[in-house]
Amino acid sequence: MKKIAVIICALFITQTLSAQNAGNLNYHQKIHFPNENIALNHPTTANIFIQVKGLANIKADAYVAIFSVTQTGKTTEEVNELLDKRITQPLTEIKLKKEVETYTDMVSFVPIYEFEIEKKSFSKRTYNEIPTGFELKKNIHIKFSESSQLNDIITILAKNEIYDLVRVDYFSSTQDAMKKDLMTRAKLLVQEKMKNYEALVGESFVNVEKQLTDGYRVALPVEMYNSYEAYSSSALNLRKPATINQSAKSTTLYYQPIVDKEFDFVINPVILEPVIQILYEVTVMIKREKKSTTKDGKEYILVTPNGEMKNLDLKNENEGY
Template sequence: MKKIFYTILLLLTMSSLIMAQATGNRNYAKRAKGNVNYNNNTYNDYSEVPQNIEPNVTLGQGKLVTLEVQILSNQKADTYVAIFNLTQMGKTVDETNWLLTDRYNGFAQELQSVGIPKDAIYLDMISFVPLYEYEKEKKIFSKTHNEVPKGFEMQQNVHIKYNDMSMMPKIMSVAAKYEIFDLVKIDYAVDNQEAVYVEMREKAVAHLVQEIELYVDRLGVDLESGYRIVGENKQVSFPVDRYSSYNAYSNVSLGGTPEKGKVQDMYKPKTMYYDKVAYDNFDIVINPTVLEPAIQFMYTMKIQIAVKDPNQPTPQHVWLTPDGDLVPIKID
């Protein structure tokens, strides 16, 4: 009996470990309310997670049949642009400019040695402002503090274009040598964006044609004689907008709060992860498996078709002869 109990306990423990590995700390962070700061950024309607997973069917009113297809295409970037911020302070204008120029020149020169060509590096001037500090007036019984110039601060951004994501560790290593630690963002780009939408449009048309044939051949709905209205829409989501963050930790209390002394909280790192647009609402997903953060193109095509009412009599065309007779005319 003890062996059976231990076996069940082991299976339950292993099951919980497997579930943790399958779902990840993101779900643990969502469950542990109060102890975890979880922020899941949402940037468009496509990324909303439905509360009710059961599909809802809405029948349109009147004599219109509406068909819709939504397509998502995951595309690996062809080029990347990383933006680093350089901030330099100095006592004088010349000193500030010289120090920053020296850092940039060294950074740009060493980037070329790791495979970044000179024409793929661009320097963007951001700001050049004076710095002030408060100085107390040296007067008897005076409490006045005046702002006086202390120095200058210059900021510039370095834009670096590259074609292979494996270049980023090399770029970061060179940047660290010149005390450049602020990676502002990385932009992703697809060279032939038009071709992506052409592929999605063709798949949308093929999907809708297949649905119309299903209505006509299998369900007996007359969609061939009605007029049609077609509309389309497109949207794109870049990786820079798809990162979410959370703090994964759990506070354990062993007997309440301390009675004496101060509580010193430990530093709890924040986890960031790429949270792609979910596939829930899409009929077709091109390149569904995403290993590297991808540019996600979204396309929707909707068609409305007027359906003939079987109870409404077919209008007849007649010809009034000179003798006063009504002769039916068949018009195809």
């Protein structure tokens, strides 16, 4: 019996270590990465499609973090004074950092109400809503150039009880140049694929009709975060009804970029930190003319031992007899 218990324990440890080596996300569930490519409609009339998909990963060179701060007070003067004290000192310290800018955005300024109980003889209680103070909300926008600066900014704001980081936006000054680079590389691949098709079918596409459609998509880090719960619970085989109180499970967020498994080429494929991802897709339709080289309207193609494809002009051969 002890041997069986040891074997079961060893199997459990092996499975646990395997999951940890692959990451807690795999321990939670089986992961299937969806197809994140751009969906382009093909032209309505076509014989051959040439499709090229490209992906570029760009590191941001500017960031904007937004923090939310709320203050309450009995009067308008009090609430303004308290909030100004909370944000003035930390913003002064943050502005001393290199290439950092700040902006304070007024969000809301509303009165706060509570219920007062009015007691009357020989009647039910009456609850009257009365104003008891004011609530002021502001958002602090902070622009910085290095991602490592965010830790320092959070530390400074936390000393003044400002904790609510709403979002972080990413920007890149090279985004337009990268779009042009994607288009140039895709153009070369389209031309290469077109030559391969010409060699395959034994035709030239230089003077044939062509149609083209293309498009971009930009994926920002703020929209690429997923969540999961990593935990292991024991199974209870209870013979009698019982109350089971489960503990709250911690939810983890993780950055999930677009996976480069469906692209013809990728610029900067290795991702160490959240990046701006630009997708480009181009589809070229080549309209081939139907050929009729025989009296019965059929076309005959000879495949040589070397794998080459040649059209057989049986009409001319028949006329020679």
